[in-house]
Amino acid sequence: MNRHSNSIFLVLCLIIGLGFLLMSINLTQLEDKVAPILFSVILMILVLVELARELAAKGTLKVATGPVEKGPEDKGSVMAPRIVAIALWLGGPILGICLLGFHITIPLFILLFLTLHGTGWLKGVITALVTEAFFMIICEYGLRIHFYKGLILELWQ
C-alpha cells in the first residue's frame, strides 16, 4: 500500500469534511445544519486520527491484522498505459452515448472493444448486433426505457 497516496486520500477526505462543515454553518435553519455538522465533524476527527497514525508509523507500513480488500499491485510505469486505456474505454462510451445516443454507441463500442482485444471481425459484429437486439427488445420494448438519442441527432431534429 502506498502510504503517500493514502495520505493524499485522507487529505482529500479532510477537505470534503471541511467543505461540508463550512457550507453547513452557512445554512439558515437548525434542522438543515444538525446532521451535516455532526457527520462532518466526526469525519474530520476520524481523518485526523488516521493521519496521525500514518505519520506515527515508523519505517514500513503497518499491515492490517484482519484480511483486507486487496487492490491491484502497483507496478508503476507498466500500469500507466493500461490506466490510459481504461480511461478511454470508460470515457469513450459515455461520450459516445452523449453525442450519438445508445443505439449507435452500444454496437460500435462492443465491436471496437472485441476487435481491438483479439476477437475476429465476424464474431465482433455478431456480438454487437445480438447485444443491440437484446437492449432494444428487453429494455426499450419490454421495460419501456427511453434511451437517449444523442446530442447530434437531437440537434439534427
Added chain:
Amino acid sequence: MLESLGQAFSNFTNPVFIYVLLGGCLSGLLVGIIPAIGGLVGCTLLLAFIYGVPPEIGMGLLIAFASVTYTGGSITTILLSIPGTPVNAATLIDGFPMTRNGEGGRALGAALTSSGMGGIVGGLLTILAIPLVTPIVMSIKTSEMFLLVLLGLSFLAVLGRGSMVKGLISGMLGLLFSLIGFQAATGNPRFTFGSLYLMDGIDIVPVLLGLFAISELIELYLKGVSRISDTAPVKGFGQILEGVKDVFRHFWLWLRSTVIGYLIGVIPGVGGETAIFVAYGIAKQTSRNRDKFGKGCVEGVIAPEAANNSKESGALLTTLVLGIPGGALMAVILAGLLIVGVTPGPKMVGENLDLTLTLIMIIITSNLIGCLVALLASPWLVKVARIPMNALLPMVLIAVLTGAYVRGESLWNFAVLICLGILGFFMKKFGYSRPALALGFVLGSLAELYLMHAIQLHGRLFFLTPGSLTIIALIIILPLLPYIRKVTAPLYRRLFSKGGEEARGEVRS
C-alpha cells in the same frame, strides 16, 4: 402472523410473480457461475430496473437473484478451482481436490444439495424467529432508530475487513453524500451549488454501480483477466447422486453448519466469509476424518455450503427489521427496499409483515429451484464460465451504463458513476470499506429523519432514554473491543495458565 402468511402465499399464485422468481433464480445462477462478476454487481444492476414496480415483484427479483448466486458460484469453485463468489472460498479447500481425485460430480452433488437445503432451513428459521424478535423490534423508539443506524455503521466498520477507523471514515463519507439535495423536513436545498440535478439528491443506483461495478471493472481490466481454458468433466449423474446421499449421511454436520451460518448471518457487519470459515473450522475439529480435510473430504464441502446459504436468511432478517445490513449485498438489498418505497424497521414485522414473509418464502423457493436446476444442469452450466472475460467486460459495462442512465434518465448519472467508480477503486486499493460507504449513503437520509423526529419528540436530550444509552454503550464499546482484548489477554492467560491457581485463589495443601 397467520393472515400475513396467507397473504404471502397468495403472491405465489400471481403468474408475473412466478416468472420473476424463475427469472431471478436462473440469472442468479448464471451470474454466480461467472467468476469475477459476482452477485453483488448483478444485484446492483437489477436495482436500476425495479423502480416503479410493486414491492413484492421488485424485491422478489432481487432476493431470488441474491439467494442463488452462491449456489452457482460453487460449480466453478469445485470444477475449475475458481471461486465464483468470494464466499465460495472455503468450498475450494476440499471441493477442487475432490475433482482432482475424480470425484467432481460427488462434490457438486454434496455442495448443491447442502447449500439448497441450508437456504431452505435458514428461511424456515427466520419465519420461526419473527414472533421472537417482534416484541423487541416494536419496542424500539424513533430516538433509538437513529442510533441503530450509527451502530450498524460501527458493526460494518469494526467487524468488517480492514482498519476500523478507515471503515468509519467510509461510513461518514456515505452519510455526508446522502445529505446532498433537499432536506426532507424543511424542503431547503443543501450542497447543490445551484444544480437542478443535485436538488433531488444523488441517486442510489449510480452510486452503488460506481462503487461496486465500475471499480471492479477497472480492477479486472488492469489485472488483464484471461479466459478459463478448460472445464473439468463431470462423470455422469451417478456421482452427483452419491454427493446428494452424502449430505444425508452427514446430516448432523449439515444441520450444525446451517445453524452456525444462520446465527453468524444475523450479526450485522460480520460478513459471509466468517460464517463459512467458522462452519468449516468446526466441521474439521469435530470430524473423525480430520486428516482428510484439505485433500478432498466431502465433509469439507458440505459444511461451508450449508452455512453459505443459511446465513443469507439471518442477514435478511436483521436488514429488514433493524435496517442494519450484514454486508455489501444486504446494503444493496436495503437500497432496493427504499427504491420500491418500503422503509426497513419495525414496520416490516407490523404492517408489512406479509412482504417480509413473502421475501423469506422467496429465499426458500429460490434455493429449492436453484438447487434442482443446478443439480440437473451443472455439467452444462459450467461452460458459461468459459465465456472470455474480454467478451464479458464490454457487455457488463454497457449494462452498467444503461442501469445508471435508466434511473432518472439523466446523463449526469454518468458523472456520478465515474466519480464513485474511481473513488471505489482507490478505496479498495487503500483498504477503505466500500460497503460502509454504501450503507452510510443508503441510510443517511433515514438517519437524518430519525434524528429530527427524535429531537422533536424527546428534545435535544433524546439520547438519555435507557434504550438509547444501551445502543450508545455498544457504539462506544465496539470500536474499543480490540484494545479491550489486548488489555485482558495477559490477565486471562495469567488466570487460566498452569501457574494460575494462586491467582484464582485456589490453595493446595
